Amino acid sequence: MGILITILVVVWVIYMIVKKHYPQAVLLAAGSILLFATYCIGSNPILAAKESSGSAVLDIFHTIKVLLSSRVAGLGLTIMSIAGFARYMEYIGASKALFAVVASPLKHIKSPYILLVLSFYMSQFLVLFIPSHAGLALLLMVTVYPILIRAGVSKLSALGVIGCAQYMDVGPGSGNAILAANMCKIDPAVYFVQYQLPIFATTTLILGIVHYFVQKWWDKKEGFTGYDESVGLIKEDESRPPLIYAILPIIPMIFILGFSPIFKSPIKMDVVTAMFISTFISMVFEYARTKDFRVTLQSLKYLYEGMGNSFATVVSLIVAGEVFAAGLMKIGAVDVMINGAQNLGVGAHALIILFCLVISGCAFLMGSGNAAFFSFAALTPKIAASLKIDIVTLLLPMQIMTSFGRVVSPITAAIVAIASVAEVSPVQVVKRTAIPMAVAAFVNIAFVLVK
Incomplete structure (x- = not known):
C-alpha cells in the first residue's frame, strides 16, 4: 500500500511541477500526504521521541517546524547571506566593474x-563571483553579446555560449554547492577546491573546444555566412562604478579560501561572516564614492532584500524538498528503492550514474537545478550508507549533473530570458547547448567511473 501511494504521489508531483505549479507548495503537500499515509499505515514513527510533539498527527506539521528551524539557523542563513551580498553587488554595480576588467581584452580579438x-x-x-544563472546570462547579453555579433558571430552561437554561462553550480557562492557541502559535512571551501574544481576545470577546458566546433557546425548547417546588419544589437550598458569596484565581488572568495582548512589557517571564517565583512567593506567604498552617509546606510537594505528573496525562493524550496524526502523515507519508499537497486546486482558506479541521469532529467522537466537537487539531496545520506560509499561520492556527480539538465531545458529562466532579449525561440537556444552539455555529462560520468 505504501509503495502504491508513493508512486501516485510522485507522479502527481512530476505532473504538477511540469505544469509550472509553485514547487514549494507541491513538494510540501506531497511530503505531508506521505507522512499522513505513514501515520495511517503505522509503519514508522514520523519523528523520534525526543523531537515528537506527543501527537502522531501533529508530528506531520511538527516535522516542517523541525526542518525549518534547523535549516534557517544554519544552511539557510548561509545561502541568504550569499544572496544578500550578490544583491548588494548588483545595486552598487560591482559586478559590472568586474566584468569590464575581465572582458576588456575580448574587444581586440578578431576571429569570431x-x-x-x-x-x-x-x-x-565570472560564475565564481556571480552565482546566478539568469543574472550572469543577462549581464552577458548587455556586454558580451554585442561584441560577439559585431565580430561576426551568429546570434544563436552567441546565445549557445551565453546559455552555458553557469553550466555548473560551482564555488562557495552556489546554493546547490553549499547544500551539497552541508550534506557531506565538508567545509564549502574544501568541497569547492578538492572536489568540484578538478571536474570543473577539466570540463570547462573541454567545453571551450566543443563550443568552437559545435557552434561552427550549426552555423554551417543553418546557412550563416557572416555578420548580419539586420540583427538588432542590444544597447550596451555603459553605466558602472570605478574599476576599483571590481575587487569587491572577489573579497568573499578570498576570505572563505584564505581562512579555510586548505591553507591550514588557525582562524576560522564561515561563509556568513565572510559575506557580512565583505558587505561592510563595500559600504566603505560606497561612502568614499558618494560622500553621502545617509545613502550609504540606506544601501544596506538591499542586502536584507536579497536575503529575504532568497528565503522565499531557495530556503523555502530546501525545506519543502526535505519534507518530501522525509515522507519518502518514512513510508519506506527509499528502502524499497535501495533494496531493488541492490537486487539488480549492479555495482555502486552504475547506480550513481542512474541517479545522475534521473536527477538531470528532473532538472530538465522542472527547468530548475535547485528544485531538482533540493528535492533529492536529503535522500543521499541514506542511499550512500546502503551502498557503503562516502556521501560526497554520490552527491557530487548528482549536484553537477543537475546543472546540465537545467541548461538544456527550454523553460529554464535564464534560457527564456536571453531568448526573449534576442527575439528567438528558447528551443533554438537549447539546440545550441545540448551537444556541449552531453559532452559535459560524459566527462562527469568518466570521473565517476575512475573513482
Whole structure:
C-alpha cells in the first residue's frame, strides 16, 4: 500500500511541477500526504521521541517546524547571506566593474570563433563571483553579446555560449554547492577546491573546444555566412562604478579560501561572516564614492532584500524538498528503492550514474537545478550508507549533473530570458547547448567511473 501511494504521489508531483505549479507548495503537500499515509499505515514513527510533539498527527506539521528551524539557523542563513551580498553587488554595480576588467581584452580579438571560446572561458571565471544563472546570462547579453555579433558571430552561437554561462553550480557562492557541502559535512571551501574544481576545470577546458566546433557546425548547417546588419544589437550598458569596484565581488572568495582548512589557517571564517565583512567593506567604498552617509546606510537594505528573496525562493524550496524526502523515507519508499537497486546486482558506479541521469532529467522537466537537487539531496545520506560509499561520492556527480539538465531545458529562466532579449525561440537556444552539455555529462560520468 505504501509503495502504491508513493508512486501516485510522485507522479502527481512530476505532473504538477511540469505544469509550472509553485514547487514549494507541491513538494510540501506531497511530503505531508506521505507522512499522513505513514501515520495511517503505522509503519514508522514520523519523528523520534525526543523531537515528537506527543501527537502522531501533529508530528506531520511538527516535522516542517523541525526542518525549518534547523535549516534557517544554519544552511539557510548561509545561502541568504550569499544572496544578500550578490544583491548588494548588483545595486552598487560591482559586478559590472568586474566584468569590464575581465572582458576588456575580448574587444581586440578578431576571429569570431576564437572570440566565442574565450568568451565562454571568461564567463566561467565570472560564475565564481556571480552565482546566478539568469543574472550572469543577462549581464552577458548587455556586454558580451554585442561584441560577439559585431565580430561576426551568429546570434544563436552567441546565445549557445551565453546559455552555458553557469553550466555548473560551482564555488562557495552556489546554493546547490553549499547544500551539497552541508550534506557531506565538508567545509564549502574544501568541497569547492578538492572536489568540484578538478571536474570543473577539466570540463570547462573541454567545453571551450566543443563550443568552437559545435557552434561552427550549426552555423554551417543553418546557412550563416557572416555578420548580419539586420540583427538588432542590444544597447550596451555603459553605466558602472570605478574599476576599483571590481575587487569587491572577489573579497568573499578570498576570505572563505584564505581562512579555510586548505591553507591550514588557525582562524576560522564561515561563509556568513565572510559575506557580512565583505558587505561592510563595500559600504566603505560606497561612502568614499558618494560622500553621502545617509545613502550609504540606506544601501544596506538591499542586502536584507536579497536575503529575504532568497528565503522565499531557495530556503523555502530546501525545506519543502526535505519534507518530501522525509515522507519518502518514512513510508519506506527509499528502502524499497535501495533494496531493488541492490537486487539488480549492479555495482555502486552504475547506480550513481542512474541517479545522475534521473536527477538531470528532473532538472530538465522542472527547468530548475535547485528544485531538482533540493528535492533529492536529503535522500543521499541514506542511499550512500546502503551502498557503503562516502556521501560526497554520490552527491557530487548528482549536484553537477543537475546543472546540465537545467541548461538544456527550454523553460529554464535564464534560457527564456536571453531568448526573449534576442527575439528567438528558447528551443533554438537549447539546440545550441545540448551537444556541449552531453559532452559535459560524459566527462562527469568518466570521473565517476575512475573513482
